[in-house]
Amino acid sequence: xxxxxxxxxxxxxxxxxxxxxxxxxxxxxxxxxxxxxxxxxxxxxxxxxxxxxxxxxxxxxxxxxxxxxxxxxxxxxxxxxxxxxxxxxxxxxxxxxxxxxxxxxxxxxxxx
Numbered sequence: 001x002x003x004x005x006x007x008x009x010x011x012x013x014x015x016x017x018x019x020x021x022x023x024x025x026x027x028x029x030x031x032x033x034x035x036x037x038x039x040x041x042x043x044x045x046x047x048x049x050x051x052x053x054x055x056x057x058x059x060x061x062x063x064x065x066x067x068x069x070x071x072x073x074x075x076x077x078x079x080x081x082x083x084x085x086x087x088x089x090x091x092x093x094x095x096x097x098x099x100x101x102x103x104x105x106x107x108x109x110x111x112x
Contacts, residue, residue: 029056029106036075056106057081058097064089065104066098068106 025039027048037048046058053073054090068084069079085101097109 023110025108027106027108027112028055030102030104034107037108039110047090048108057105058087058108064097066097068097068104 021028021042022038022040025037025048026034027037027039029050032051034056034074035051040047045060047055049055055071057069057071058066059069065086065088069081070084071081072079084104085099085108087097087099087104090096090105093107094096095109098105
């Protein structure tokens, strides 16, 4: 049986974790079905790879809010990540955040 550690634990990890730690998890992002992922949590945010090889980065700022970025599967010098806008926690869905730019939503849960 899988147990998911979501929102509150991830936010506590933001405050306490300095070195990056990766843990198996379940992720989802608008346009994709939920998928298994390795969730990396550090003092600055959450990172996980998408099935396409791209990397999603959530850079935590304050109060559970932050900025989202998409890094291409094969980054090239001089290319910047795609900025996805500001994300805020979804009150009714722990471990999920909603973007203000296009209504994109992502969720990240650690498997315990």
